[in-house]
Amino acid sequence: MRLEGKRALVTGAASGFGRGIAESFAREGARVAVLDLNAEGARAVAAAIPGALALPCDVTDGAALKAAVDEAATAFGGLDVVVNNAGWTHRNKPMLDVTEAEFDRVFAVNVKAIYLMAQAVVPLMRAQGGGVILTVGSTAGIRPRPGLTWYNGSKAAANLLAKSMAVELAPDRIRVCAIAPVIGETAMLEDFMGAPDTPENRARFVASIPLGRMSRPQDIAAAATYLASDEASLLTGVVLEVDGGRCV
Numbered sequence: 039m040r041l042e043g044k045r046a047l048v049t050g051a052a053s054g055f056g057r058g059i060a061e062s063f064a065r066e067g068a069r070v071a072v073l074d075l076n077a078e079g080a081r082a083v084a085a086a087i088p089g090a091l092a093l094p095c096d097v098t099d100g101a102a103l104k105a106a107v108d109e110a111a112t113a114f115g116g117l118d119v120v121v122n123n124a125g126w127t128h129r130n131k132p133m134l135d136v137t138e139a140e141f142d143r144v145f146a147v148n149v150k151a152i153y154l155m156a157q158a159v160v161p162l163m164r165a166q167g168g169g170v171i172l173t174v175g176s177t178a179g180i181r182p183r184p185g186l187t188w189y190n191g192s193k194a195a196a197n198l199l200a201k202s203m204a205v206e207l208a209p210d211r212i213r214v215c216a217i218a219p220v221i222g223e224t225a226m227l228e229d230f231m232g233a234p235d236t237p238e239n240r241a242r243f244v245a246s247i248p249l250g251r252m253s254r255p256q257d258i259a260a261a262a263t264y265l266a267s268d269e270a271s272l273l274t275g276v277v278l279e280v281d282g283g284r285c286v
Contacts, residue, residue, distance in 0.1 A: 039067030040267040045114035047071040047107065047159075049097050049151070050124030052079025054224035055174055058255025059121055059262045060087060066263055068119070071110035073097070075124075097124045097151035100158075107158040116166050119266045120159050122152050122173040122196075130185035130232025141188050148192035152199055160207065168211030170266050173200050174258065175216040177281045185232055193218075197277045204275030213274040215265045220281035222253035248283030 046063045050056035052074035060070045064087045072087070074080040077094030084092035091113050095106040111117050126147035128140040152173060163169030178186055179194030200216035207214055221230050221243055233239045244250060261280050264270055279285050 039065075040263060040269065041119075042067035044068040044118045044266065045110075045116055046119040046121070046266065047073060047093075047110045047117055048121040048123055049073045049095075049155070050174075052076040052083055054226075055219065055222065055255050055258040056121070056123040057083050058259035059123060060090070062256075062259035062263045063119070063266065064088065064090065066267070068266075069114050071106075071114070073106055073110075073124075097122075097154065098146040100154045103151070103154050104158040107155070107162070111162055117159060117162055117169065119170045119172070120155060121262060121266075122155055122171070124151060125174060125176075125226075127186065127189045127226055127229050129229045130183075132185065133187040136188050144189055144192050145195075148189075149195045149199075152196060156203065160210075160212065163212050164210045169213075171200075171203065171207075171212060171214045172262055172265055173197075173214075173216045174262075175200065175218045175277060177218045177220045177279060177284050180218060180277075180279065181285045183230075186230065200277060201275045208274060213270070215270075215273060215275065216277040217258055217261050217265070218277050218279045218281065218285070219253040219258050220247055220279075220284040222255075222258070224255070227252075246284060247281070248286065251282060253280055253282070 046068045048060045051060040051072040071091040072080045072084040073093040081092040084090040093106040128136045175197040176193035178190045179197045182190035204214040
């Protein structure tokens with residue numbers, strides 16, 4: 039198995055991309071900590087994965103996140119892979135209609151949480167001689183869509199942080215990569231579209247994707263599993279576009 043013996047923590051893992059990543063990691067032999075603000079969802083996903091650990095936690099709360107990381111590291115005897123998957127968006131609408139509270143929440147979850155996770159996990163990985171940090175960024179930070187300006191900016195930051203962290207942490211043998219999904223079939227789909235999830239509205243977005251479909255959890259999970267594995271041992275600073283050609 040590709041992740042045999044690995045110890046992993048995935049944020050936002052109660053549903054969507056995060057759940058898909060956690061399940062894929064476990065199938066490939068990793069022990070997995072399922073971290074999510076949705077405590078009931080985290081416990082349900084962890085209960086379905088042999089040996090998984092549920093960690094109810096708000097990724098924007100530095101003290102709580104540090105405690106959750108420490109709990110996972112203690113339970114597993116270390117952490118080899120951390121996936122910053124938890125994300126948030128404002129609804130698709132004109133940029134000046136986004137409230138300050140909405141802006142703050144988007145940047146707290148999509149950007150500040152990466153900082154907080156680094157503070158918690160980098161010392162652990164340095165002490166054990168290396169590790170892998172993955173961030174789920176977005177094609178929104180590469181080829182932005184109108185109506186999502188502030189979300190686009192947060193994901194551009196997430197994408198670039200992976201590159202900058204990769205350079206700085208390379209001497210510690212910590213690889214850092216990002217995954218940039220195209221719009222996906224997740225719970226936030228209607229917010230991204232700014233409209234009800236109807237066949238007509240889906241068709242409007244799918245028309246901008248050359249391969250003709252949105253991303254799915256299994257697509258992002260496959261990319262994360264590869265990047266977390268030793269097969270990707272020479273990859274760092276990569277922003278892998280899982281986008282059906284959207285960014286071409």
